[in-house]
Amino acid sequence: MSQNVPLFANNQANLHSNQAGQQANQNQQNLGLPPVQGTQGNNSNSNGGYNSNSNWKHSPSRNFAKNQTNHQGGFQNPQSHHMKNAKGKFTFRNGHKGKGLRNESEGKFALANSSNQGKQGKRSLSLSYTEQEIERWREERRKHYPSKSNIEKKISEKMINSEVIEREANIRRELPDSYAWTTLNEHPSLESDSVPVVDLNDPNSLQLLGHACKTWGVFQLTNHGIPQSLVHAMESAARSLFSLPAQQKLKVARSPGQISGYGFHLIAAFWDKQQWSECFTIVGSPLEHYAQLWPQDYTKFCCITEEFEREIKRLASRLVWLMLASLGISKDDVEWDGPKGDDQNASAVFQFNSYPSCPDPDRTLGLVPHTDSSLVSIVHQSNIDGLQVFREGTGWFTIQPVPGALVINVGDLMSILSNGLYSSVLHRVLVKRAQHRISLVYHYGPPAAVKIAPLAKLVGPSHPPLYPPVTNWNEYISTKAKLKGKALPSLRLYDPLMK
Ligand SMILES: O=C(O)CCC(=O)C(=O)O
Numbered sequence: 325m326s327q328n329v330p331l332f333a334n335n336q337a338n339l340h341s342n343q344a345g346q347q348a349n350q351n352q353q354n355l356g357l358p359p360v361q362g363t364q365g366n367n368s369n370s371n372g373g374y375n376s377n378s379n380w381k382h383s384p385s386r387n388f389a390k391n392q393t394n395h396q397g398g399f400q401n402p403q404s405h406h407m408k409n410a411k412g413k414f415t416f417r418n419g420h421k422g423k424g425l426r427n428e429s430e431g432k433f434a435l436a437n438s439s440n441q442g443k444q445g446k447r448s449l450s451l452s453y454t455e456q457e458i459e460r461w462r463e464e465r466r467k468h469y470p471s472k473s474n475i476e477k478k479i480s481e482k483m484i485n486s487e488v489i490e491r492e493a494n495i496r497r498e499l500p501d502s503y504a505w506t507t508l509n510e511h512p513s514l515e516s517d518s519v520p521v522v523d524l525n526d527p528n529s530l531q532l533l534g535h536a537c538k539t540w541g542v543f544q545l546t547n548h549g550i551p552q553s554l555v556h557a558m559e560s561a562a563r564s565l566f567s568l569p570a571q572q573k574l575k576v577a578r579s580p581g582q583i584s585g586y587g588f589h590l591i592a593a594f595w596d597k598q599q600w601s602e603c604f605t606i607v608g609s610p611l612e613h614y615a616q617l618w619p620q621d622y623t624k625f626c627c628i629t630e631e632f633e634r635e636i637k638r639l640a641s642r643l644v645w646l647m648l649a650s651l652g653i654s655k656d657d658v659e660w661d662g663p664k665g666d667d668q669n670a671s672a673v674f675q676f677n678s679y680p681s682c683p684d685p686d687r688t689l690g691l692v693p694h695t696d697s698s699l700v701s702i703v704h705q706s707n708i709d710g711l712q713v714f715r716e717g718t719g720w721f722t723i724q725p726v727p728g729a730l731v732i733n734v735g736d737l738m739s740i741l742s743n744g745l746y747s748s749v750l751h752r753v754l755v756k757r758a759q760h761r762i763s764l765v766y767h768y769g770p771p772a773a774v775k776i777a778p779l780a781k782l783v784g785p786s787h788p789p790l791y792p793p794v795t796n797w798n799e800y801i802s803t804k805a806k807l808k809g810k811a812l813p814s815l816r817l818y819d820p821l822m823k
Pocket residue numbers: 675677691696703705710711751753762763765
């Protein structure tokens with residue numbers, strides 16, 4: 325299976341079908357599924373104990389339309405019509421099933437009925453429903469009527485489902501060769517607590533943060549201001565997503581050329597070997613995908629995601645400015661800062677990662693070594709370790725989860741902006757035999773159309789530019805894809821060690 329495709333155009337997604345009709349065809353091929361978790365059913369009711377009295381629980385998703393423009397940046401936004409379409413679709417479907425979306429669907433039908441019935445008692449169908457509604461109802465009935473062809477279709481869908489499930493079960497019993505990485509132990513793994521921890525309430529946080537970025541390119545952040553209940557609710561939503569049956573997840577499989585959706589991690593495209601993970605990516609609004617994943621509960625998950633993204637975006641922006649401030653850079657030195665320094669147009673990619681338990685964790689990787697393409701990436705790694713960072717000359721350091729802390733990675737674009745004073749951190753993820761690890765990763769970048777170059781203040785005769793300008797984030801990502809993930813070192817204009 326070739327994965328030699330640009331980043332964010334993962335061809336794994338080609339092998340994931342959205343339609344039952346295509347599935348029969350796929351069935352002949354290697355389905356290319358990640359080792360998906362959770363054929364045992366939907367636990368979509370879990371909400372991580374998030375407090376039903378908190379404001380954000382009740383905040384309607386009205387901001388999503390606005391958020392879409394905020395988040396989509398230069399990325400294609402496959403969900404620009406979410407609100408409208410999803411409503412239309414589900415209004416109808418739920419109206420007939422009599423569940424979900426009460427206010428929208430039932431409201432509509434109830435209105436027609438109550439006004440007519442109130443005045444005239446029992447009315448014929450044609451008077452209570454519009455022609456269009458009756459036609460739609462007929463259409464639904466035609467689709468579900470147990471005709472010979474419908475029954476055959478259902479049987480073949482069931483067979484496909486059971487093949488997917490069986491394939492999953494096999495993968496879970498024995499690691500297929502396609503997942504075995506021989507490079508896994510090239511460098512030692514070290515158990516250590518030396519990865520810096522920065523407390524944002526510490527009066528010296530700016531210096532500590534700057535030092536951590538210079539020496540490690542990564543740190544754990546405490547007192548970051550994102551409520552723990554919200555983080556847990558978001559983690560719980562991700563867990564719920566990954567524990568949906570495989571066929572349900574495949575309904576939102578990433579389409580060719582798209583970023584959003586379910587599939588392998590976006591970096592999988594760089595390698596021929598598989599990684600022991602599955603991933604769900606959000607750019608813009610997740611509404612349409614959520615509505616397919618959780619037809620009954622999607623508004624709840626939308627609210628959690630919307631609130632979480634709002635908080636984490638604010639934190640990411642703050643971190644970028646703190647990182648730059650610790651190099652003596654102010655907002656006035658950065659051209660792409662918004663008029664109020666509010667980063668309204670910043671781009672972001674939000675990812676849920678899942679690393680299911682693995683029969684042979686010592687021979688495979690959840691994620692291969694990579695640097696993030698962002699300015700800064702924020703990782704919530706729950707309480708299960710697995711994330712490791714690389715130190716030249718030493719080896720792989722495990723980032724031991726600190727309760728309540730978030731992991732902050734310096735990304736490639738920050739390396740460019742800082743003219744190499746900060747280096748993006750090389751990291752990877754190991755998997756567990758008996759634990760299912762989930763992580764939430766927020767990749768934060770500049771507005772989509774913005775050129776990224778070493779900041780003028782950080783360039784001088786003794787510090788010539790280490791990198792050429794990058795036209796924009798998208799272009800950088802394409803370059804990275806072409807160079808199989810090795811973009812940053814190959815962009816260097818000279819070797820900093822030979823300076
Ligand atoms: O799962 C993790 O801890 C890190 C994931 C990661 O590095 C990524 O998604 O880029």
